[in-house]
Amino acid sequence: MTDTKKSIHGEWSSRFAFILAATGSAVGLGNIWKFPYITGENGGGAFVIVYLLCVLLIGVPIMMAETMLGRRSRQNPINTMITLADEAGADKNWHYLGWMGLIAGFLILSYYSVIAGWASAYVLKALTGSFFGADAITIKALFDDFMASPMQLAFWHSLFMLATMLVVVRGVNTGLEKAVRFLMPSLFILLILMVAYAMTFDDYYDRGIKFLFTPDFSKLTGNGVLTAMGHAFFTLSLGMGAIMIYGSYLPKNVSIAKTVYLIAGTDTVVALLAGIAIFPIVFAAGLEPAAGPGLIFQTLPIAFGNMTGGWLFGILFFVMLVFAALSSSISLIEPAVAWLVENKDMSRKQACIWSGSITWLLGFGTIFSFNLWSEFKIFDKTVFQLLDYLTANLMLPIGGFCIAVFAGWIMKQQHTEHELDMPNALSYQIWQILIRYVAPSAVFLVFLHVVGVL
Ligand code: PFF
Numbered sequence: 001m002t003d004t005k006k007s008i009h010g011e012w013s014s015r016f017a018f019i020l021a022a023t024g025s026a027v028g029l030g031n032i033w034k035f036p037y038i039t040g041e042n043g044g045g046a047f048v049i050v051y052l053l054c055v056l057l058i059g060v061p062i063m064m065a066e067t068m069l070g071r072r073s074r075q076n077p078i079n080t081m082i083t084l085a086d087e088a089g090a091d092k093n094w095h096y097l098g099w100m101g102l103i104a105g106f107l108i109l110s111y112y113s114v115i116a117g118w119a120s121a122y123v124l125k126a127l128t129g130s131f132f133g134a135d136a137i138t139i140k141a142l143f144d145d146f147m148a149s150p151m152q153l154a155f156w157h158s159l160f161m162l163a164t165m166l167v168v169v170r171g172v173n174t175g176l177e178k179a180v181r182f183l184m185p186s187l188f189i190l191l192i193l194m195v196a197y198a199m200t201f202d203d204y205y206d207r208g209i210k211f212l213f214t215p216d217f218s219k220l221t222g223n224g225v226l227t228a229m230g231h232a233f234f235t236l237s238l239g240m241g242a243i244m245i246y247g248s249y250l251p252k253n254v255s256i257a258k259t260v261y262l263i264a265g266t267d268t269v270v271a272l273l274a275g276i277a278i279f280p281i282v283f284a285a286g287l288e289p290a291a292g293p294g295l296i297f298q299t300l301p302i303a304f305g306n307m308t309g310g311w312l313f314g315i316l317f318f319v320m321l322v323f324a325a326l327s328s329s330i331s332l333i334e335p336a337v338a339w340l341v342e343n344k345d346m347s348r349k350q351a352c353i354w355s356g357s358i359t360w361l362l363g364f365g366t367i368f369s370f371n372l373w374s375e376f377k378i379f380d381k382t383v384f385q386l387l388d389y390l391t392a393n394l395m396l397p398i399g400g401f402c403i404a405v406f407a408g409w410i411m412k413q414q415h416t417e418h419e420l421d422m423p424n425a426l427s428y429q430i431w432q433i434l435i436r437y438v439a440p441s442a443v444f445l446v447f448l449h450v451v452g453v454l
Contacts, residue, residue: 007074007248009338010172015254017177019262022067022237022246024180024327026267027187029115030235032274032321033296038227039275040282040289043219044211047228048275050220054232055268058442061434062238062400063260065407068419070247071256076338077101077241080248081406090410097402101241102336104395106355108240109332110362111387113164116325117156118297119318121146126314131305136287139301143294147370157363160322164329165356168337169349172249176330183323190320191270194277197313201280208280211289212272226450229443230393235267239399240391242331245338257422257431293384296321333359401443408436 012018039047073080078098085094125131130142146152167179198204233239250256278296281303282289291298304314333355340351365373369384378386407416413432422428 005074007172008342009249011249011251012177013173015251015259017181018246018250018254019259020180020184021176021327021331022243022259022263023266024184025237025242025246025331026235026263026328027184027270028235028324028328029112029119029321030231030328031267031271032278032324033115033119033293035231035235035271036275036278036282036289037292037295038231039212040279040295041292042221042224042227043216044289045213045215046217046220047224048212048272049215050225050228051231052268054229054442055236055264057434058229058400058439059232059236059238060260060264061431061439062233062404063236063243063264064256064420064431065403065416065435066238066241066243067247067250067256067260068416069403069407070244071250071252072415072419074248076248076342077244077335078339079342080241080244084406084411087415088410088412090406094402094406094410097399097406098241100395101239101244101399102339104240104391104399105242105332105335106359106362107387107395108234108391109164109329109359111366111384112325112329112332113160113359114153114157114363114366114384115293116160116322116329117153117158118146119321119325120160121152121156122297122301123315123318123322126301126304126311126318129311131301131314132311134302134305136285136298136302139305140298142301143298147294150367150371153367153370154364157367158360160325160329161356161360161363163326164333165352167326167330168333168356169352171348176334179330180327183327187320187323187327190316190323191273191277194313194317194320195273197309198277198280201284203283204280207283208276208278211279211283212275222449226393226446229446230397233396233400234392235271236264237328237331239396239403240332241335241399245335246331248338255423256420257427397443397446401440404435404439404443408432408440 012021069080069084073083075083076098078095081095081098082092085092125142131139167175169175198208237243278300279289282299285299285302287299300317301314304310336355337348337351340346340354341348346354365383366387369382373383376382381389417428420428420431422431
């Protein structure tokens with residue numbers, strides 16, 4: 001493989017552009033919507049510790065591997081696996097890993113867009129003063145009414161999908177890069193404002209911070225550990241080719257290792273800051289941290305409706321959520337779009353219309369989970385819960401496991417060493433131990449534990 005090879009879709013204009021894009025992919029609903037409610041459901045501190053360990057020991061080395069695979073081949077994830085397996089003299093079946101990633105992307109985006117639609121709707125609700133003076137019962141009724149209306153959910157889901165497609169259709173530089181250059185700095189400013197706002201609450205330290213950082217391992221179950229590990233993959237956008245495709249647009253001279261530390265670090269800090277911003281408000285309003293996917297929608301508006309400055313902060317918060325979601329959704333669909341352009345000879349526009357329409361249709365499974373099909377369960381889960389479990393807890397960790405095995409055992413060492421370009425030999429050795437032994441066995445052990453073998 002020559003070092004001058006470039007993706008046919010273009011290239012990030014700089015290392016910073018890649019950092020913004022990959023951080024944009026990583027920081028999303030996972031950090032602000034999902035992390036708080038799964039932490040709430042799994043008892044707080046102990047869950048957070050397992051999640052942090054997973055990010056460090058499994059997520060970071062796999063993120064380096066995934067970026068490296070993309071940059072080496074400069075193609076969509078399916079073709080990447082074909083090319084690199086060929087280069088390493090390995091079995092062709094590795095390309096199924098690319099397929100699984102593409103499918104996971106569709107499935108995740110189908111529900112991701114529905115939730116991002118909730119956030120968009122709440123921007124309007126905040127703006128029109130719907131939370132003003134409301135108590136817990138009113139806010140819950142507002143949320144329940146919204147969930148009960150497939151039409152409303154479909155409208156906002158459609159709007160969000162359209163926004164995603166409008167960015168993606170413009171391509172790597174004028175679409176993705178331009179969007180994240182605006183979205184990410186705005187997101188950070190809004191988040192800092194929210195944390196500052198949460199610090200004005202009386203028991204911000206005693207209840208919020210302590211809940212996040214005081215571990216009580218008796219509250220952690222086997223499934224909680226799986227959820228923490230699955231979330232490490234989800235929040236870093238790993239295991240499905242999103243980071244791989246972003247890696248394929250990465251200029252040659254950029255150090256993957258240093259860049260990945262920064263992205264994973266920023267993502268983790270944002271999740272913790274979101275927790276720090278949200279839990280004090282939840283506790284101050286006397287609400288349950290284990291309220292599930294509706295947590296931030298059922299709790300935060302009460303605070304926004306009753307506190308000084310709440311109108312403005314309510315708007316800012318939900319705008320921030322939509323921004324975070326948009327910079328992630330574009331990375332969920334990009335692997336499929338790139339595949340259609342490279343392999344099916346489609347224009348970017350056609351590829352966007354196809355992949356966008358499929359995802360949009362799939363989204364109705366999630367929309368109906370909250371109303372018409374709320375009683376319809378498979379394995380005791382609604383369609384939305386099943387999609388979430390299947391992707392975050394199974395497909396992403398399995399994808400990550402395979403990426404680790406491929407990068408650690410199948411690729412030639414001289415190629416990985418050359419691509420990663422670590423600052424010194426020791427860093428490379430540490431990466432190799434993590435990617436060969438630690439990450440795959442950790443994923444495997446967690447699976448064994450969940451199916452009851454361990
Ligand atoms: N990392 C995103 C979040 O935390 O919201 C979600 C995500 C994006 C998952 C892209 C997977 C992915 F490939």
